[in-house]
Amino acid sequence: MTTTPETMTASVLTEALEIELRQVPVPALGRNQVLVKVEAVGVCGSDTHFYETGNIGDLVVKGPVILGHESSGTIVAVGADVAATRIGARVAVEPQTVCRRCEYCKRGSYHLCRAVEFYGAWPVDGSFSDYEIIDDDFAHDMPEQMTFEQGAMAEPVSVAVHAVRNAKITEGSKVLITGAGPIGVLNAQVARAYGASEVVISDPVENRRRFAEAHGVTRAIDPAQTDFSQFEEHFDCYIDASGNARAIDAAIPTIRPGGIAVLVGMGGERLELPIALMQHREITLTGTFRYVNTWPAAIALISSGTVDVDSLITGRYGLGDVEEALLKGKTDPLAIKTMVIPGLGAAAER
Template identity: 35%
Template sequence: MGKGGMSHGGGEEEEEENKAAWLLGLKTLKIQPYNLPPIGPHDVKVRMKAVGICGSDVHHFKHMRCGNFIVKKPMVIGHECAGIIEEVGSEVKSLQAGDRVALEPGISCRQCQFCKGGRYNLCRQMKFFGSPPTNGALANLVVHPANLCFKLPDNVSLEEGAMCEPLSVGVHACHRAQVSPQTKILIMGAGPIGLVTMLAARAFGAPKIVIVDIDDQRLSFAKHVGADEVIQVSTNIQDVGEEVVKIQNAVGANVDVSFDCVGFSKTMSVALNATRAGGKVCLVGMGQSEMTLPLTPTAGREIDVIGIFRYRNTWPLCIEFLRSGKIDVKPLITHRFEFIQEQVEEAFETSARGGNAIKVMFNL
């Protein structure tokens, strides 16, 4: 549904007019009615205003799966989102109708050892927007727990609010790798996640950041948004040694922390070889489900290999980085589409093509 024709009348009328983008099959998205669950005492109803497309959404769109998450029945897609509170549950005190909020898309169980230990992103019962079998956020209205909706300051737009989700991946990676003003950084991959990891690392004080990619268009964009050095490499699997030398020359000193935001055997091998003894390599991207890596020499140089899965407790910090101007995500939003049938599949195709498309955003 476009911007016109939306009713703000009684609850029933709204339920009838709520529409969402349903993934029905390979590369098949249809805007269809979406009946919401009733609003619980601790929930809010949010009118979606900005929804971004993520790499995992594109995987679902193109392959009906992402990693071990397989789409087995029609599903509402999307999880990078922000909107305006339309209704609050009876127990909600922190938010009110009209508040602009960014939504954290995962609802954990709160009962398991991971949740109780504060690592709720590892919860096995996690219900995550647009990850099968949980319906997502590309809809006119959604119902979500109030404690996962974060109020946006006046100087942070709804689009920037939706960008808190990908930015959270970079912030969590920097937390895990303990990035500080002494940390010299290498980032493999200048796609959306490589770029938000770069912005986060800079906000954490990293003095030198080098980005590596095969695509010169992406590299010039990375330079434009703040990389100190960019290095173009080839897809040839044999030239790891050559690339490591290039990287070490560019950094001008040892690499303290490498982030692999691609996730292939080759990118990870380069990162492990380019990182100084005693440094850290954080695997962020999941390009391959299995890799073959030079782990024996890595162990001999005491390099810590760190994994990350999504994020936890990152929204307040992301919003503060945006509010204070320490991070500017606006240049990353390169394409905008309306929430109408003619544009939904086109938006996903645009995101899938990559190239000059960094972040594709729906304005609802």
């Protein structure tokens, strides 16, 4: 086994609005795990929410935790039951471990496992560090043409793949998406990859609409300036990537009878819906909980160039600048996706 350091540098959330750069032990390998030298980590809105409030719903930070879950890197050591030939592999990390024994795991819905441990959600450490461990089969090989930043983007692309699968998008589908942030734009690109002939995206921010128009959508609209009645019963499926109750309410009547609504964005605890309309049209409403069996598809979409992730990346920071990276989406109106690169120093590229 390759010799690895006993300690590593990590950005540790100690409480809301407090992150410390610490030296911590390199995590110990389990028999079926690999140790990954982290090369790139995408900043997710959930990381920012944990940083600002110390919780997301019933997920509460009760002690120090390393945030981050959109990662890629190089395998530098393996557990006793993992082939040594995996050392040196470039991998995109699926950031969860599951029990593999419950009914959900056995039927292939392992993302619903009651014992799931998701990276960067207390008490499970995440990826804003020099190294991380992951189950061997959740370290997905990347083709040589994929960069580490592209590998880290396999996680948000997986969110989109899972949503598009739940929406049953296929050739000729007409799709409405609300929210043109990174997840909304990736949903648009994946929807087109799955055959959607029309993808309309709604967002109040002009810069996001312009970006979306260059990345997969057929039309970008301003909800404040749009009469949604023109789309009555027009769309086969609707994906919300905003979590905004008003956006969802305005979108539901645009779904045709027998259509599907998929809620991806995290909003409030409760939501009012036009139940009579949904019943009469037999509209299916579902949510998404992360992803399941999506990494091979996400890697293929990115590595083939079918989904463009490079243009979403608008900033890069080292581990010493994680706090700034977490807030970049709020402090810079032109920011789309920020990367943390452990190998960068404090004077990171902006």
